[in-house]
Amino acid sequence: MRILVVDDDPLAGAMTAAILEEMGHETLLAEDGMDAVHQFNDDEGIGMIVSDMHMPLISGIDLFHEVREQRQGLPFLLLTGDDPATLLAREPRLDACLIKDFNLATELPRVIGEVLKRHPS
Amino acid sequence: MTTTHPPSAQARIAQLRRTFLDQLPARLEQAQDLLARLSQEEPAAAREAAVALHRLFHSLKGSGRSFGFVQLGATAAQGEVWLTAHLENQAAVPPPDLLAILGDYLKLIAQQVEELLNLSGSRSSGEPAIAARREQSPAATGERLVYLCHDDRALLEHQAKQMECCGYSVRVFTDPGLLREAVDARWPEALVMEIAFPHGTRAGLAMLTAIETELGRSPPLILLSGQDDFDTRLLAVRHGSLAFCRADVDVMELVAILDKLPPPQEPEPFRILIIDDEPEVAAYHGIILEEAGMLTRQLGDPARVLETLHEFPCDMILMDMYMPLCNGGELARLIRQVPEFAGLPIVFLSGETDHKKQISAMRVGAEGFLTKPVSHEDLIVAVAIRAERMRTLRSLMRAKEEAERANKAKTDFLSFMSHELRSPLNGVIGFCQLLELDPVEPLTPSQKESVAQIMASGDHLLELINGLLDMARIEAGKVIPEMEVLNPASIMQHCLSMTTPLARKRFVSVTFISQETPFPCIYADPLRLKQILINLLSNAVKYNRKGGYITVTHRATREGLLEISIADTGLGIPKDRWDQVFKPFHRLGAEKIGIEGSGIGLNITKTLVEAMGGHIGFNSEPEKGSRFWVTFPIVDHPPSKEIQ
Numbered sequence: 001m002r003i004l005v006v007d008d009d010p011l012a013g014a015m016t017a018a019i020l021e022e023m024g025h026e027t028l029l030a031e032d033g034m035d036a037v038h039q040f041n042d043d044e045g046i047g048m049i050v051s052d053m054h055m056p057l058i059s060g061i062d063l064f065h066e067v068r069e070q071r072q073g074l075p076f077l078l079l080t081g082d083d084p085a086t087l088l089a090r091e092p093r094l095d096a097c098l099i100k101d102f103n104l105a106t107e108l109p110r111v112i113g114e115v116l117k118r119h120p121s
Numbered sequence: 122m123t124t125t126h127p128p129s130a131q132a133r134i135a136q137l138r139r140t141f142l143d144q145l146p147a148r149l150e151q152a153q154d155l156l157a158r159l160s161q162e163e164p165a166a167a168r169e170a171a172v173a174l175h176r177l178f179h180s181l182k183g184s185g186r187s188f189g190f191v192q193l194g195a196t197a198a199q200g201e202v203w204l205t206a207h208l209e210n211q212a213a214v215p216p217p218d219l220l221a222i223l224g225d226y227l228k229l230i231a232q233q234v235e236e237l238l239n240l241s242g243s244r245s246s247g248e249p250a251i252a253a254r255r256e257q258s259p260a261a262t263g264e265r266l267v268y269l270c271h272d273d274r275a276l277l278e279h280q281a282k283q284m285e286c287c288g289y290s291v292r293v294f295t296d297p298g299l300l301r302e303a304v305d306a307r308w309p310e311a312l313v314m315e316i317a318f319p320h321g322t323r324a325g326l327a328m329l330t331a332i333e334t335e336l337g338r339s340p341p342l343i344l345l346s347g348q349d350d351f352d353t354r355l356l357a358v359r360h361g362s363l364a365f366c367r368a369d370v371d372v373m374e375l376v377a378i379l380d381k382l383p384p385p386q387e388p389e390p391f392r393i394l395i396i397d398d399e400p401e402v403a404a405y406h407g408i409i410l411e412e413a414g415m416l417t418r419q420l421g422d423p424a425r426v427l428e429t430l431h432e433f434p435c436d437m438i439l440m441d442m443y444m445p446l447c448n449g450g451e452l453a454r455l456i457r458q459v460p461e462f463a464g465l466p467i468v469f470l471s472g473e474t475d476h477k478k479q480i481s482a483m484r485v486g487a488e489g490f491l492t493k494p495v496s497h498e499d500l501i502v503a504v505a506i507r508a509e510r511m512r513t514l515r516s517l518m519r520a521k522e523e524a525e526r527a528n529k530a531k532t533d534f535l536s537f538m539s540h541e542l543r544s545p546l547n548g549v550i551g552f553c554q555l556l557e558l559d560p561v562e563p564l565t566p567s568q569k570e571s572v573a574q575i576m577a578s579g580d581h582l583l584e585l586i587n588g589l590l591d592m593a594r595i596e597a598g599k600v601i602p603e604m605e606v607l608n609p610a611s612i613m614q615h616c617l618s619m620t621t622p623l624a625r626k627r628f629v630s631v632t633f634i635s636q637e638t639p640f641p642c643i644y645a646d647p648l649r650l651k652q653i654l655i656n657l658l659s660n661a662v663k664y665n666r667k668g669g670y671i672t673v674t675h676r677a678t679r680e681g682l683l684e685i686s687i688a689d690t691g692l693g694i695p696k697d698r699w700d701q702v703f704k705p706f707h708r709l710g711a712e713k714i715g716i717e718g719s720g721i722g723l724n725i726t727k728t729l730v731e732a733m734g735g736h737i738g739f740n741s742e743p744e745k746g747s748r749f750w751v752t753f754p755i756v757d758h759p760p761s762k763e764i765q
């Protein structure tokens with residue numbers, strides 16, 4: 001699957017991408033929400049978005065609303081440095097919300113596995 | 122079962138983590154810059170700076186945590202909270218205390234960054250000097266191998282992945298039984314292991330003991346346990362564990378401990394001096410040995426050998442047999458004549474195939490002979506074995522010197538203490554005597570008894586101290602007997618009369634059998650001879666039974682020695698203790714039967730006898746008694762003066 005990774009910190013983005021590629025996915029990187037929207041519009045093949053929450057201009061949740069308007073049912077994972085429960089409460093339609101910590105390398109594959117089970121496309 | 126994780130996402134993350142770390146100082150600088158701009162007059166610019174700084178804190182928090190820098194993330198998170206509050210407050214210019222607080226957080230972050238960089242820096246620097254050992258040693262390849270062992274497979278995999286993200290190479294084991302072989306095959310930088318396993322609550326420790334016993338050492342150890350109490354921690358310490366963690370420890374905590382472990386010691390490369398008048402040949406052998414991880418120095422001019430040996434302390438010399446100035450044999454002898462280099466292994470290298478010549482070369486002091494052309498392996502092995510032996514020898518010599526120094530310190534201490542103890546003791550005894558003899562205020566009978574007790578104890582103590590002092594002097598080599606030709610007759614008489622009071626007290630009778638036989642003259646120190654005889658006589662009294670006998674004899678032996686022997690009728694010395702008789706501080710059980718003494722008398726006696734060129738010996742039969750004798754060579758001509 002082709003996954004768009006959005007993170008304003010290129011190192012953090014690269015880390016997320018490394019984990020996803022390890023799982024056998026193809027990744028695209030975007031450094032902010034605008035860039036992400038452009039890439040998403042240009043590429044029909046993107047099957048999932050994994051985005052950081054806190055970014056300048058467009059936040060992760062704003063990005064979520066933007067892409068959900070264009071394509072219903074696109075799996076969207078939010079990564080955050082804050083409490084994921086608060087964000088999920090704010091936006092229950094998110095497929096998952098993960099805290100950014102060092103467990104990401106093992107947590108992300110597990111959560112993506114679950115998300116993909118729910119989206120048997 | 123074991124699994125090795127191929128370098129993959131973990132390896133890439135480890136690289137990203139490293140990059141993140143390297144970029145931290147730049148980010149920090151940026152943060153300082155933003156902080157400075159925060160307090161400026163222009164409200165819009167101040168606010169802009171606050172937003173940027175907020176983002177920076179937030180990013181440090183997220184990425185810091187993502188890359189496992191937990192503390193850094195936590196500090197940044199706190200800074201972020203303050204900035205969030207400030208931004209929500211809509212105030213344009215931040216209050217001074219906020220600036221101070223943020224400044225403090227940045228300082229804290231700077232400190233943490235420095236620590237992190239130091240830890241990782243100490244790893245990447247220190248390029249190992251040895252090329253050839255790189256393949257064998259994980260430390261030299263820069264790979265940091267850690268063995269992780271407990272029975273929770275899922276957790277193991279998870280921990281391994283995280284540790285790999287921090288740049289460690291991890292092998293996991295669910296069964297401690299497989300560890301020993303793995304450790305033997307490849308030495309890890311650390312072993313992280315659970316104490317308890319399903320098949321035994323201390324199965325982990327049992328494995329450690331097995332590794333230690335079989336391999337003679339064990340890797341740096343971190344023990345984990347589900348139980349965190351004093352006993353468990355003590356157990357961990359006793360098994361040499363460097364750190365103790367609960368079984369549910371956060372991996373980053375483990376990584377922090379591992380990061381602080383000192384890098385594994387690289388053995389010092391062997392240092393080899395190659396002497397050959399043909400520089401190409403010397404260089405060729407040098408390359409072979411350096412390839413094998415040794416350090417070499419090549420010398421073309423034999424005349425400079427001694428200064429080169431001083432400049433380049435080496436473990437062995439590889440030497441050409443035939444050189445224009447002098448041959449190898451001569452040079453080897455020359456080197457060996459310098460005491461410092463007397464033990465240095467020398468191996469000759471030559472085209473000589475004549476065995477006779479080879480053997481004659483060995484005779485002049487070479488440790489070995491290699492015939493050119495020599496195979497790389499033979500050369501490396503021949504050189505390494507000898508260099509290793511030299512290393513061992515040197516470390517043994519160092520240990521010996523160390524022990525000697527320690528012994529000297531002990532002797533000095535003994536000597537010093539004895540001196541210090543003796544002066545006040547003399548005061549005690551002296552004043553007791555004054556009390557006893559005071560005609561103006563005579564003591565009452567019971568006071569007299571007490572004073573007598575004090576004096577007896579004081580005398581005993583003084584005797585012990587004098588003995589110690591003597592021993593210390595002897596050990597320090599300060600006792601040099603003043604030898605002269607003398608006739609022991611009068612000394613013998615004097616000693617006997619000195620022993621009589623003590624003997625009488627114990628109802629021991631002393632017989633000097635050969636009183637009528639004239640003594641031959643011997644060469645000895647009269648004072649020391651007296652000390653020897655008194656010691657033997659007083660032992661014969663002390664260890665005698667009540668009402669026993671002492672028999673003193675002397676005779677000239679067929680070997681031309683004067684033998685003085687002193688026999689008692691005491692308890693005797695059991696055969697299994699004979700070897701302890703002359704050793705210091707061995708009382709042979711005398712303390713149990715209430716005989717006074719320090720257990721150093723015979724040790725001193727023996728040392729003195731031998732210092733004067735004599736011998737001391739004994740035989741003994743339990744319950745019947747012992748006979749001690751000393752012998753000194755008889756001097757034929759009469760004494761130059763009479764000794765009183």
